């Protein structure tokens with residue numbers, strides 16, 4: 001079977017050397033971006049959740065120069081999936097150039113006959129409505145159980161007809177499988193405040209408290225076998241594919257799976273934490289995988305959110321991330337209680353991570 005690859009998946013040694021020389025030349029010849037460039041460079045946040053029809057997130061995206069991919073997800077804290085779909089379609093109709101969305105499906109009922117047919121009919125309609133991808137969430141692997149108490153795995157044959165249909169529709173699968181490594185640690189041992197507060201508020205997902213559930217390595221292994229088995233499926237590993245804690249481990253995942261890219265959503269502090277220990281290592285990783293990493297935040301706008309707060313939060317996240325990735329400025333990052341020096345990535349690399357990769361993965365395939 002033809003192995004689906006992100007065109008630039010496996011670079012030959014020659015191409016890699018050329019790329020490195022180019023990067024060095026770019027670094028020598030051209031200064032890194034500054035904060036003054038933030039507003040004027042075209043950017044793509046490939047992982048947000050706009051769950052409000054009058055979206056302040058979209059308003060801020062216009063000011064800050066972002067295109068958005070809003071991801072519908074089977075998450076009980078969010079509005080019901082049909083309501084998320086309605087909102088996404090309405091926002092896309094208002095601003096077709098700037099607002100895009102990914103659809104999802106309900107896992108509930110996966111054991112019933114006819115479930116896959118109903119899911120596939122829904123996906124067909126969503127893609128006809130403009131959905132650019134399909135999301136599968138961590139409830140597969142960590143929440144849903146069969147009658148015998150066995151946790152549903154992404155490898156379950158129940159998904160086969162659905163995955164085949166996603167492939168036929170020609171859209172990528174965005175998969176959030178597993179959780180950050182911190183999830184299996186006690187709160188006090190977690191490396192970032194954002195993980196600590198999320199798992200303090202969501203003890204049901206804090207796996208340190210649930211040793212009876214599938215463990216981290218078992219979830220990663222199931223996901224890896226899944227990506228292997230569907231090598232012709234464009235695959236987006238959300239949240240740095242839950243390998244956020246170690247860029248070498250993430251590099252091995254990308255090397256092994258040419259059909260995969262990853263988004264950075266809600267895992268920037270994990271990269272920064274590695275940066276504090278060894279900035280050159282993180283920088284080297286992003287240079288080497290400059291075609292495989294997509295900028296994303298996980299910024300979420302819930303019903304009832306105060307518009308001014310949403311806009312302030314979005315602007316703060318977006319500018320802080322720009323400062324880290326694109327500039328050489330140092331900033332204090334409260335979530336890891338550390339001063340973090342900017343990576344000052346070459347401009348061409350910044351444009352890939354911030355726009356061109358997402359454009360290739362989501363827009364050009366349409």
Ligand SMILES: [Zn+2]
Nearest residue numbers: 047049265298
């Ligand atoms: Zn998300």
